Amino acid sequence: MTMRVRTTAVVAGLMLAAAACGGGGEPAGTDPSASASAPAAKPLEGTTIEIAAKWTGDEQANFEKVLAAFQEKTGAKVTYASTGEDTGAYLGPRIQGGNPPDVAVLPQPGLVQQYADQKALKPLSSEVQAQIDQNYTPYWKELGSAGGQVYGVLVKAAHKSLIWYRAPAFEDAGAQPATTWDELVSKTAQTLADSGTAPFALCGASGWTLTDLFENIYLSTAGPENYDKLAKHEIPWTDPSVATALEKMGQIFGKKEFMLGGSSGALQTDFPTCVTQVYGQKKAAMVIEADFVAASVGQSGAKVGEDAKIMPFPKAGDTEPVVLGGDVAVALKDSKGAMALLEYMASAEGGSVWAKQPGYLSPNRNVSPDNYPDPLTKQLAQTIISAGEAVRYDMSDLAPSAFGGTDGKGEWKQLQDFLRKPTDIKGAQEKLEADAAKAWEK
Secondary structure, three states, X not given: OOOOOOOOHHHHHHHHHHHOOOOOOOOOOOOHHHHHHOOOOOOOOOOEEEEEEOOOHHHHHHHHHHHHHHHHHHOOEEEEEEOOOOHHHHHHHHHHOOOOOOEEEEOXXXXXXXXXXXXXXXXXXXXXHHHHHHHOOHHHHHHOEEOOEEOEEEEEEEEOOEEEEEHHHHHHHOOOOOOEHHHHHHHHHHHHXXXXXXXXXXXXXXXXXXXXXXXXXXXXXXXXXXHHHHHOOOOOOOOHHHHHHHHHHHHHHOOHHHEOOHHHHHHOOOOOHHHHHHHOOOOEEEEEOOOOXXXXXXXXXXXXXXOEEEEEOOEOOOOOOOEEEEEEEEEOOOOHHHHHHHHHHHOHXXXXXXXXXXXXXXXXXXXXXXXXXXXXXXXHHHHHHHHHHHOEEOHHHHOOHHHHOOOOOHHHHHHHHHHHOOXXXXXXXXXXXXXXXXXXXX
């Protein structure tokens, strides 16, 4: 959308306890040479921990390498269960039946509040919280909290403040990557359009891509404080700051030649078809979306870092936007094993093991970018670190799902309607506010 190996406090403490010998020398009757050669006891030997998350395939295999490192370190046995895409449908019956997994990874911070309200979550131990305080900005700690209690650790991030571009199209047109929104619109996009190449393939049929675009512009123009307020509906969508962001979106939406197929074409294009239009069909030059575009780039036959390059989302205001999505790990059982696993996942050590696998970004500021397997991922990780306190989580994922996460409703629908009619900024704001008020009231 969010960074030195340290031994975790609870594991270190347990290992020290296991090795402690009371007094200054060897206990009576102990053979010093025998004790020196004996293998060190592992603190969680005989403990079984179950963790549930949505990952399958390569993502699951990569995460299981983190679990293997934890098992080797502690002696615990960890079993993995995939929830599939509908985490709530999997966890709900297990929670109600009194048989939840020890740890679950939630795909949205909003679920932390939901499960906390159901009394399904266990507060994190002081050792886990110490790792969070050491390795994360206060903003991430707040995202994993509900009612002033810390329940979750943000363990995996998606970087959503990117524009992917097709390098040969830029070279042929003489276009350059932009650093500001004005440059993107008046120079980069205009140069491409003048050369006969559509600047953008917009994935308008996938409403969440439009919310991502809005969030980047809004964070940059309105700043982190207003972003937080709008995310909590503490200011209305009729606020002038929202109008400013919509005006900037309209600079693309209002120019037919800037979008492949115009607005009607954009509204019929889903993700990842828009990526295919850029890299497979070579009909457009740019697509505005997250680091996970890389997977679709590969399927189109293009090479990341060669044909497919990225620019950070250009500044539209005073703040350089870094918007992240991500997954939050929580404890559903108050067990020593659950807390030890969460502590490991919150540590720089655990994050560094995971960072060596492809397709992963850590919001942990003490996971060094040097751990990542390729230059592009290192670059993305560095932007997360550099943004510091200004990093923000995907706003629509923080909202009630009726407003921020439902196809054909709320923010998704209203931004699609705005793409269709970008001159009606006031009307779009009023509809967004009406839908938001209804969702927050529920």
